[in-house]
Amino acid sequence: MKISTKGRYALRMLIDLAEHQDSGYVSLKDIAQRQSISKKYLEQIVPILNRSDILRTSRGFQGGYRLARTPDKYTVGEILRLTEGSLSPVACLDHEPNECQNCDNCATLSVWRGLYRVINEYLDGITLQDILDQQRQQYANDYMI
Amino acid sequence: MKISTKGRYALRMLIDLAEHQDSGYVSLKDIAQRQSISKKYLEQIVPILNRSDILRTSRGFQGGYRLARTPDKYTVGEILRLTEGSLSPVACLDHEPNECQNCDNCATLSVWRGLYRVINEYLDGITLQDILDQQRQQYANDYMI
DNA sequence: TATAAAACCTATTAAAATGATATGTAAAGG
DNA sequence: CCTTTACATATCATTTTAATAGGTTTTATA
Numbered sequence: 001m002k003i004s005t006k007g008r009y010a011l012r013m014l015i016d017l018a019e020h021q022d023s024g025y026v027s028l029k030d031i032a033q034r035q036s037i038s039k040k041y042l043e044q045i046v047p048i049l050n051r052s053d054i055l056r057t058s059r060g061f062q063g064g065y066r067l068a069r070t071p072d073k074y075t076v077g078e079i080l081r082l083t084e085g086s087l088s089p090v091a092c093l094d095h096e097p098n099e100c101q102n103c104d105n106c107a108t109l110s111v112w113r114g115l116y117r118v119i120n121e122y123l124d125g126i127t128l129q130d131i132l133d134q135q136r137q138q139y140a141n142d143y144m145i
Numbered sequence: 146m147k148i149s150t151k152g153r154y155a156l157r158m159l160i161d162l163a164e165h166q167d168s169g170y171v172s173l174k175d176i177a178q179r180q181s182i183s184k185k186y187l188e189q190i191v192p193i194l195n196r197s198d199i200l201r202t203s204r205g206f207q208g209g210y211r212l213a214r215t216p217d218k219y220t221v222g223e224i225l226r227l228t229e230g231s232l233s234p235v236a237c238l239d240h241e242p243n244e245c246q247n248c249d250n251c252a253t254l255s256v257w258r259g260l261y262r263v264i265n266e267y268l269d270g271i272t273l274q275d276i277l278d279q280q281r282q283q284y285a286n287d288y289m290i
Numbered sequence: 291t292a293t294a295a296a297a298c299c300t301a302t303t304a305a306a307a308t309g310a311t312a313t314g315t316a317a318a319g320g
Numbered sequence: 321c322c323t324t325t326a327c328a329t330a331t332c333a334t335t336t337t338a339a340t341a342g343g344t345t346t347t348a349t350a
Binding site: 001002003004007008011012015036076080084086087088089090091102105107108110111112114115118119121122123126131132134135138139 | 146233236252259266
């Protein structure tokens with residue numbers, strides 16, 4: 001029941017891009033250094049994000065990535081759903097209609113459905129902008145002390 | 146982000162025991178057959194549950210298991226926390242205080258904390274008795290149709 | 291126009307986790 | 321004493337995870 005590095009790194013990469021929106025295109029090299037993540041591994045995560053309209057790309061010298069939208073238009077749920085493949089806590093929820101033989105009298109199905117719902121609702125309720133705001137608030141508090 | 150078979154099987158085993166509370170001690174053989182789970186694999190799950198006061202055991206002929214408490218005294222959260230090791234969505238939440246170097250200015254930490262909270266709250270809000278009740282309601286509806 | 295820096299692409303791999311099976315030993319009721 | 325059960329430990333095949341490696345292609349700029 002763990003979020004993989006793919007999901008966590010993708011989220012950190014997009015937060016990093018959001019924090020550097022004004023710097024034009026940002027290279028993976030810079031992101032990898034700031035976030036202490038392997039650049040080569042990030043290269044594998046990018047195409048997953050590119051299946052959806054998440055990034056704008058510039059190849060070649062001075063190239064890199066920037067966000068395709070403003071940070072308030074990304075939810076954590078969307079990012080993790082892309083990178084994790086699915087956020088469902090059990091595989092049988094991944095395919096509708098349910099393919100499980102015992103689906104009709106499965107005592108636990110409603111538990112998993114409910115869990116799936118609260119996970120999605122929570123993660124879809126948080127945007128990149130929310131994370132930026134909280135981060136700035138955090139820094140402000142640190143400065144006060 | 147999946148619940149493993151250990152957790153799912155443990156839950157189904159305890160529901161099975163709850164449904165057969167009146168039958169005295171219930172053998173793993175019977176549970177395995179009814180639930181279509183390997184008996185040998187269930188044998189590995191039992192000691193995990195036994196770390197907490199979940200089961201009553203009777204060895205030898207006519208032996209087996211029964212619940213240590215009434216079904217309303219077990220939450221799904223308790224069962225899954227035992228069998229899954231932890232329900233935290235990221236490893237850094239498993240140890241307090243947080244061992245992560247970057248913990249103090251980690252932008253994503255609060256996201257994971259919040260996710261952890263909603264997962265726990267949801268799963269701790271469901272008891273075995275709730276599952277039994279819903280199952281009986283389901284059967285009643287099927288009979289009506 | 292050469293070149294360095296960037297994205298892009300594909301293969302390989304080491305380690306860990308998953309989901310079991312196999313082979314026993316110990317206890318206890320009939 | 322014998323059968324049935326729990327209990328214990330080892331082994332194993334497969335998959336997933338989390339990378340690393342080694343290239344090719346694109347492109348701004350000197």
